[in-house]
Amino acid sequence: LIENEDPQGLDALESLYRFTGNAHVVGITGPPGSGKSSLIASLVQCIRQTDRQVAVLAVDPSSPLTGGAVLGDRVRMMDHHADPGVFVRSMASRGRQGGLAWATAELVHLLDAAGFPVILVETVGTGQDGVDIAALAQTTIVVEAPGLGDGVQAIKSGLLEVADIVVVNKSDQSGAEEARRVLRTTLDLARSPQRPRTPVLATCATQSEGIAELECAITSHLSWLNESGELARRRARALETEVLVALRSSLQRILLENSARSSRFVESIDRVVRGDITPRRAALLLSDQLVAN
Amino acid sequence: LIENEDPQGLDALESLYRFTGNAHVVGITGPPGSGKSSLIASLVQCIRQTDRQVAVLAVDPSSPLTGGAVLGDRVRMMDHHADPGVFVRSMASRGRQGGLAWATAELVHLLDAAGFPVILVETVGTGQDGVDIAALAQTTIVVEAPGLGDGVQAIKSGLLEVADIVVVNKSDQSGAEEARRVLRTTLDLARSPQRPRTPVLATCATQSEGIAELECAITSHLSWLNESGELARRRARALETEVLVALRSSLQRILLENSARSSRFVESIDRVVRGDITPRRAALLLSDQLVAN
Numbered sequence: 001l002i003e004n005e006d007p008q009g010l011d012a013l014e015s016l017y018r019f020t021g022n023a024h025v026v027g028i029t030g031p032p033g034s035g036k037s038s039l040i041a042s043l044v045q046c047i048r049q050t051d052r053q054v055a056v057l058a059v060d061p062s063s064p065l066t067g068g069a070v071l072g073d074r075v076r077m078m079d080h081h082a083d084p085g086v087f088v089r090s091m092a093s094r095g096r097q098g099g100l101a102w103a104t105a106e107l108v109h110l111l112d113a114a115g116f117p118v119i120l121v122e123t124v125g126t127g128q129d130g131v132d133i134a135a136l137a138q139t140t141i142v143v144e145a146p147g148l149g150d151g152v153q154a155i156k157s158g159l160l161e162v163a164d165i166v167v168v169n170k171s172d173q174s175g176a177e178e179a180r181r182v183l184r185t186t187l188d189l190a191r192s193p194q195r196p197r198t199p200v201l202a203t204c205a206t207q208s209e210g211i212a213e214l215e216c217a218i219t220s221h222l223s224w225l226n227e228s229g230e231l232a233r234r235r236a237r238a239l240e241t242e243v244l245v246a247l248r249s250s251l252q253r254i255l256l257e258n259s260a261r262s263s264r265f266v267e268s269i270d271r272v273v274r275g276d277i278t279p280r281r282a283a284l285l286l287s288d289q290l291v292a293n
Numbered sequence: 294l295i296e297n298e299d300p301q302g303l304d305a306l307e308s309l310y311r312f313t314g315n316a317h318v319v320g321i322t323g324p325p326g327s328g329k330s331s332l333i334a335s336l337v338q339c340i341r342q343t344d345r346q347v348a349v350l351a352v353d354p355s356s357p358l359t360g361g362a363v364l365g366d367r368v369r370m371m372d373h374h375a376d377p378g379v380f381v382r383s384m385a386s387r388g389r390q391g392g393l394a395w396a397t398a399e400l401v402h403l404l405d406a407a408g409f410p411v412i413l414v415e416t417v418g419t420g421q422d423g424v425d426i427a428a429l430a431q432t433t434i435v436v437e438a439p440g441l442g443d444g445v446q447a448i449k450s451g452l453l454e455v456a457d458i459v460v461v462n463k464s465d466q467s468g469a470e471e472a473r474r475v476l477r478t479t480l481d482l483a484r485s486p487q488r489p490r491t492p493v494l495a496t497c498a499t500q501s502e503g504i505a506e507l508e509c510a511i512t513s514h515l516s517w518l519n520e521s522g523e524l525a526r527r528r529a530r531a532l533e534t535e536v537l538v539a540l541r542s543s544l545q546r547i548l549l550e551n552s553a554r555s556s557r558f559v560e561s562i563d564r565v566v567r568g569d570i571t572p573r574r575a576a577l578l579l580s581d582q583l584v585a586n
Contacts, residue, residue: 018568269536277310278399280539
């Protein structure tokens with residue numbers, strides 16, 4: 001209901017909202033082919049060994065979770081479907097206004113209110129989505145793998161800047177050690193003294209290798225977030241971003257609804273068509289009229 | 294100056310704006326590798342034989358015009374640099390708010406006011422850009438070529454819906470005739486009785502083959518636009534789109550400038566952080582306050 005912006009779902013969320021603010025939201029992003037889904041499947045298994053509940057949201061339309069190609073991963077994740085301590089939901093990003101961040105954020109609130117202590121959000125780490133998820137999550141994991149093209153994808157895409165933890169997955173493949181070294185060097189060169197050194201871990205998700213270390217790094221990062229006060233700052237920042245995205249979307253809806261029947265709008269277009277004023281000038285005049293001071 | 298939104302440039306455009314409305318704006322879009330730049334180079338040559346001036350705007354960052362890889366094309370276009378009847382300008386789309394359409398539209402106004410009877414605008418025909426250019430141009434040419442992957446790209450990307458003329462370039466390559474047949478059938482199935490049948494032409498731009506026919510199809514389309522009254526409708530629609538994009542961008546700027554220092558905004562975020570109201574509710578309240586009725 002919430003995904004579809006159904007009034008019933010949104011009402012429910014309003015009632016539930018005050019129970020949020022306890023979950024650790026972990027974003028997992030990286031280029032296609034880096035094995036994010038396998039990694040998440042292994043990580044879920046590892047988290048379940050400590051009996052904590054865990055929710056997984058996949059916002060990657062090409063993800064095996066949403067019906068993609070890699071049958072093996074899907075089957076692994078299916079294992080968890082029988083486990084009531086694991087909730088898995090895949091959603092298409094649907095090119096909705098405001099992108100993936102907003103729709104996802106509302107589902108995260110729901111899962112948070114439902115009491116999941118850990119929420120893993122998987123996004124494809126190309127373009128804006130990877131950066132969006134970093135605004136939403138308190139801990140961002142950037143997954144890389146050797147042999148995904150020339151150079152290290154995470155560096156090229158600018159994703160490294162948002163990484164709290166970097167994982168080189170498929171560590172059994174050639175080039176993994178070199179990718180890890182390059183990432184280590186790049187991160188050290190750009191390191192900020194206010195933040196802990198970003199771990200660069202090697203995993204082989206299909207063999208469950210390195211997963212315990214990854215889980216440990218996630219827990220350590222959460223400790224640092226708590227102790228440094230950064231957790232509260234990141235939560236507030238995420239909420240502010242969410243309000244801004246929703247505000248933009250809300251204004252745009254008002255704009256489109258009003259412009260079609262507003263005589264001021266029709267009049268402005270007429271003046272532009274006559275060559276009286278430029279489109280830019282018309283927009284400035286209209287926005288001045290639209291916005292109260 | 295206009296590209297950089299320099300006040301001097303925008304002032305100049307305001308003065309020049311009343312001289313616009315005479316150019317025929319032709320959008321040329323299609324997937325990378327379809328040979329758009331070669332096609333434009335040949336088309337420019339063909340148009341120049343009738344002594345008309347012509348302007349070319351390339352909004353494709355990977356275009357040879359903007360310093361891309363295909364040296365041959367660049368050299369061909371360079372030929373025209375010595376010709377004062379040809380103006381060539383390449384611009385990056387720069388991921389600016391509102392996308393390519395707006396920035397390009399203002400340059401089109403400038404070239405229109407400068408008296409160019411034909412303005413060719415090249416965009417990469419993937420995603421939104423191809424559709425945007427159709428909103429800006431009065432005639433949209435979709436370029437396709439054989440062997441660009443599985444299936445016919447223009448059909449997959451939804452570009453066909455905006456095509457006034459379809460070109461299968463690289464007609465000397467195998468698969469060209471089949472691509473043309475598939476495109477012909479698809480267009481005939483979707484044909485609207487109010488519009489002329491969309492021509493599907495074969496060209497081999499590097500050999501200048503089929504270019505005269507393309508130029509003829511462009512001229513025919515312009516005649517139809519004039520006779521049917523569609524030209525005025527498309528001009529008005531393009532200007533309306535431009536105002537809406539500018540208005541959205543203007544509102545967003547107001548929003549960002551105001552939100553940082555607005556106590557109402559800060560207060561709303563506080564309420565969200567405290568769990569009082571959802572981000573969606575906060576946005577609705579803020580937009581109600583922001584928009585005058």
